[in-house]
Amino acid sequence: MMDIALPLPMRAYRIAISVYFFVAGLTFSTWASRIPAIQVKLQLSEAGLGAILFALPAGLLISLPISGWLVSKFSSRTILIIAAILYPMLLVPLGIASSVWLLAIGLFFFGASSNLLNIAMNTQAVSIERMYGRSIMASFHGLWSVGGFAGAIIGTLAVSGGFSPLIHFCIIWAVTAMLAVVSFKYALQEEPGAGSDAPIFAKPDKALWILGLIAFCCLVCEGAMADWSGVYFHKVVESPAAYTTLGYVAFTGTMATGRFVGDGLANRLGIKTLLTISGIITTVGLLIAVIFPHIISATLGFLLVGFGVSSVVPIVYGIAGKSTTMAPSVALAAVSTIGFMGFLIGPPLIGFIAEASNLRIAFTVIAVLALGTALLSRIIKK
Structure with missing residues (x-):
């Protein structure tokens, strides 16, 4: 290095x-x-x-x-x-x-x-x-x-x-x-991996695949909340028109807050434990919104989802950047590629499932995928 x-x-x-x-x-x-x-x-x-x-x-x-x-x-x-x-x-x-x-x-x-x-x-x-x-x-x-x-x-x-x-x-x-x-002028002059002859397309190793899949599960939820939270409040919660954005506001508010306390929690609890808890909180929040589709309970559920997803991607990026098999930037790009597919897939997946059944079933499927964050985090190597 x-x-x-x-x-x-x-x-x-x-x-x-x-x-x-x-x-x-x-x-x-x-x-x-x-x-x-x-x-x-x-x-x-x-x-x-x-x-x-x-x-x-x-x-x-x-x-x-x-x-x-x-x-x-x-x-x-x-x-x-x-x-x-x-x-x-x-x-x-x-x-x-x-x-x-x-x-x-x-x-x-x-x-x-x-x-x-x-x-x-x-x-x-x-x-x-x-x-x-x-x-x-x-x-x-x-x-x-x-x-x-x-x-x-x-x-x-x-x-x-x-x-x-x-x-x-x-x-x-x-x-x-x-x-x-x-x-x-305050940016770092150099860092590990800078100037290396890394390949444009690098195949991720097993560790990076796991990190990418964790990001995938998280970003499925983020994409779903960005595109469908307002629709969910309108059609399922049946909130007044003035409150259809309430769920998304709750989600973004706790996501931002969670990112400022996430580092302290990661240092205190450990990265694996925080990722596990984050996945569980996200799943519980989505299920609350599904099982109790009322304006107060659904808002509470979306608050939990925001806090649950807040630290996942930053933590995954932090681990990927310390890869010993490829340059930090290439490792970050590899993990981002896998993870970002979740952001692309999440919204249309909800649309297809909702068309075949209903939005509550669609959000239940997203909740199951969110649990993947918790399950996959347990096999990350220390």
Whole structure:
């Protein structure tokens, strides 16, 4: 392993990389906050919008192995600054897209650049966590959630203030570029695996497959909650129209909170124990919402789901980045590829099952998959 030069206090590196996680969350949430306006602008139907939006995860998934190779080849520090400026910049083409094809192409590259930033900043975070000698990965992902919340608030203000998506996106690009440039000098100069001749496509070993499957089980739940929580509250809970988003708000709130306390729990309980508890809490939360489909009980259930999933992906990334069989960035890309399939599969899986039976059965199946997080965590090697 290469030694990491530390001309600055460890806390400086931690704060700097936290800024990049904030930038990533702010950028994604900024796009999400203006989807309705862009749908109206291009006169897209619900089905048409759904088809176009698939371009973003497609770009993310296809770019995963390439991103890992680029970070390993040119160092996470180099890719970090490039991606942190490129990702928000690609909001601008989305704001000026005049056709569905231009929007789809823009979303594809927007997703690819988001993944490039994700792998680079997580590789840096793994190295910083190694320096600390204890779990701190969840707090980095907590800053992503804070950035997402900030983006939602700014988006709401931009809409109410009558700002067009293009003006809104340009402002966010300027702010994030400034944050990225200011924080760049505090990024790590080098880390284990940087500059290696790692292959673009690397076959994960057994340990990485297990980590990927744990992420898969968790991200199935996250994808389901993102796309179906509002529908569940509307059709199953039969909540008033003003409260259909209550479940998703509860989920995101405890997910963000859980990421800030997750590191302390991981250090106190141990990673395997926390992953096991997380899987059980997620399963219990989903089953509460299924068995007792009332507004209070379902909200409580979704609160538990948010807390349950909060630390899983950060912990899995932290373990993957310490792989002894391949460079950290390539290992992260391998685990992310497996895990992200869950985020893609979860929403349509619920739709197919709900069409064949009902939403309560569909959420029960997701609860069973969530239990996989607990079961698989027991076979992780210490």
